[in-house]
Amino acid sequence: MVDDGNIFEIKDFSIYYGDFMAVKNVRIDVRAGRITAIIGPSGCGKSTLLRSLNRMNDLIISSRVEGQVLFQGVDIYHRDTDVIELRRRVGMVFQKPNPFPSSVYENVAYGPKIRGIRKKSQLDEIVENALVRADLWKEVKDKLNESGLSLSGGQMQRLCIARSLAQEPEVLLFDEPTSALDPISTANIENLLQELQKTVTIIIVTHNMQQAARISNYTAFMYLGEMIEFGDTDTIFVNPYNKLTEEYITGRFG
Amino acid sequence: MALRWQTKEKAVEIIVRSVGLTSVIILLLIGFFLFKEAFYIFYKEGAAKVIFGSQWYPTSDPPSFGMFPLIMGTVAVTFLTAVMAIPLGLATAVYIAEVAHHRVKEFLKPLIEMLASFPSVVLGFFGMVVIAPILSNRLSPVLSEKLPELLKGTNIPFISTTLADFCYDKLFIASGLNITTAALMLTIRAIPVIASIAEDALTAVPRTYREASYSLGADKWETIWKVVIPSAVSGLSVAVILGIGTIIGETMIVLMVAGGAAVVPHWMFDPARPMPAAIAAEMAEAPYRSLHYHALFGIGAILFFITFILSLISDFVSKKYRAVRIGGKA
Numbered sequence: 001m002v003d004d005g006n007i008f009e010i011k012d013f014s015i016y017y018g019d020f021m022a023v024k025n026v027r028i029d030v031r032a033g034r035i036t037a038i039i040g041p042s043g044c045g046k047s048t049l050l051r052s053l054n055r056m057n058d059l060i061i062s063s064r065v066e067g068q069v070l071f072q073g074v075d076i077y078h079r080d081t082d083v084i085e086l087r088r089r090v091g092m093v094f095q096k097p098n099p100f101p102s103s104v105y106e107n108v109a110y111g112p113k114i115r116g117i118r119k120k121s122q123l124d125e126i127v128e129n130a131l132v133r134a135d136l137w138k139e140v141k142d143k144l145n146e147s148g149l150s151l152s153g154g155q156m157q158r159l160c161i162a163r164s165l166a167q168e169p170e171v172l173l174f175d176e177p178t179s180a181l182d183p184i185s186t187a188n189i190e191n192l193l194q195e196l197q198k199t200v201t202i203i204i205v206t207h208n209m210q211q212a213a214r215i216s217n218y219t220a221f222m223y224l225g226e227m228i229e230f231g232d233t234d235t236i237f238v239n240p241y242n243k244l245t246e247e248y249i250t251g252r253f254g
Numbered sequence: 255m256a257l258r259w260q261t262k263e264k265a266v267e268i269i270v271r272s273v274g275l276t277s278v279i280i281l282l283l284i285g286f287f288l289f290k291e292a293f294y295i296f297y298k299e300g301a302a303k304v305i306f307g308s309q310w311y312p313t314s315d316p317p318s319f320g321m322f323p324l325i326m327g328t329v330a331v332t333f334l335t336a337v338m339a340i341p342l343g344l345a346t347a348v349y350i351a352e353v354a355h356h357r358v359k360e361f362l363k364p365l366i367e368m369l370a371s372f373p374s375v376v377l378g379f380f381g382m383v384v385i386a387p388i389l390s391n392r393l394s395p396v397l398s399e400k401l402p403e404l405l406k407g408t409n410i411p412f413i414s415t416t417l418a419d420f421c422y423d424k425l426f427i428a429s430g431l432n433i434t435t436a437a438l439m440l441t442i443r444a445i446p447v448i449a450s451i452a453e454d455a456l457t458a459v460p461r462t463y464r465e466a467s468y469s470l471g472a473d474k475w476e477t478i479w480k481v482v483i484p485s486a487v488s489g490l491s492v493a494v495i496l497g498i499g500t501i502i503g504e505t506m507i508v509l510m511v512a513g514g515a516a517v518v519p520h521w522m523f524d525p526a527r528p529m530p531a532a533i534a535a536e537m538a539e540a541p542y543r544s545l546h547y548h549a550l551f552g553i554g555a556i557l558f559f560i561t562f563i564l565s566l567i568s569d570f571v572s573k574k575y576r577a578v579r580i581g582g583k584a
Contacts (some may be wrong), residue, residue: 163466
């Protein structure tokens with residue numbers, strides 16, 4: 001079990017794309033070893049916020065940030081931050097399964113290899129371990145050399161999760177990981193997330209409110225770039241404090 | 255009303271079809287004509303004797319039509335060009351697609367494509383009046399006189415003897431019109447072709463692959479080397495093959511700067527007469543339906559055959575690539 005402090009402390013944090021303010025003065029603390037869900041209508045800035053936590057938004061040329069994001073007490077937007085190391089410790093799984101066009105084995109071994117691990121036996125162990133943790137080992141152990149693109153959608157997404165797990169991350173960010181999957185694959189991924197929660201802190205952006213209610217411990221509701229409400233998932237869904245949250249959750253807009 | 259609509263549709267279809275078929279038929283007829291005219295020389299002289307014969311004396315009495323020196327001229331020039339143009343073209347593509355700032359990219363990409371349509375006669379002319387004199391008047395004295403003297407002065411075994419003699423012998427450039435000058439000009443001709451197609455291939459690599467790589471803690475170079483380039487390898491191969499095809503078929507440059515000697519080149523500063531240059535130079539003076547005339551068509555047929563094989567390979571490679579990607583998503 002991961003130590004139960006705050007792993008992320010987000011303080012008065014804003015993100016701009018050019019002149020457009022996509023995320024406005026957000027302040028939340030993310031508990032370690034829990035699942036935190038971020039919900040809200042399209043374009044509310046939830047994916048932008050998620051991507052800023054391992055600085056994937058650096059890749060968008062016009063983006064800039066204000067405020068602080070502390071990861072285990074260290075500001076990740078400080079000049080001296082090692083972004084490579086940050087992304088290893090804070091992994092990410094995307095909306096559309098995006099395995100590399102190489103074998104299942106190579107997909108999972110990619111991270112460890114760029115980290116400098118060359119020994120075959122060590123790589124084999126890491127790959128097997130990651131695939132077991134992603135609940136995919138049984139299905140692919142006989143086709144490690146087949147293309148990652150030959151798997152089904154749900155398997156591909158679990159392969160992407162295994163690929164991230166091979167880097168031994170402390171946090172995994174999920175950006176609507178099941179929105180491109182069928183209901184059965186979605187259920188598999190949700191079960192997997194609850195299993196992974198025992199070892200990794202999980203932050204998930206989702207369009208699907210039932211999904212947030214089913215799997216998360218904490219829920220954040222965002223609207224037009226602002227953090228409207230953040231708290232226990234049970235409280236948010238049963239007894240929301242803010243009128244806007246209640247209207248969104250009961251399906252009156254969004 | 256309905257009838258008129260259908261008549262109009264039918265008329266458009268007939269016009270488009272006949273225009274399309276006309277061009278295809280014309281091309282087929284030219285191909286047929288080429289092989290018909292070429293056939294006679296192989297029949298009369300024997301295919302092996304023509305292809306492997308080392309004497310190209312089409313106007314002597316008796317004439318000799320050994321095309322081997324011409325074929326080797328093309329091979330040598332193509333090889334030298336490929337050695338320079340492939341790395342430079344691919345590196346240019348990587349720079350434009352992956353490294354350059356997007357404003358620089360917006361400027362460079364059209365510029366490179368414009369370079370591809372640069373008239374090759376101008377390149378040939380430039381090679382003739384600028385590059386060739388530099389090679390023979392400036393570079394040659396330095397490489398074959400000053401450099402050996404310098405090396406001899408060192409008194410180090412091997413360097414002061416063997417290497418100095420080698421420079422003296424081999425780096426003397428008798429004429430600036432040789433296969434190296436031709437290769438330099440052809441490189442300028444081929445780089446835009448290779449770079450432009452390769453850039454398209456690199457840009458076509460899905461953004462999601464790059465995101466996945468970055469999210470795993472890879473830096474920019476690791477992402478380019480280990481994800482983007484391997485994903486684009488088929489497109490890059492097509493760029494290289496089409497670049498080589500351009501070099502082989504290029505006529506004006508080799509006609510003007512390759513030196514024109516119909517002998518097998520043995521060294522990079524030897525002159526050569528590549529196949530397209532031979533056709534362009536000799537066709538006007540070959541009497542209609544003479545053996546010489548048929549021999550030039552024979553060269554054309556070989557040239558056509560080589561470029562045809564190259565485009566078949568590139569077609570195969572790109573089809574295979576597409577099949578893998580679509581099959582993978584199912």
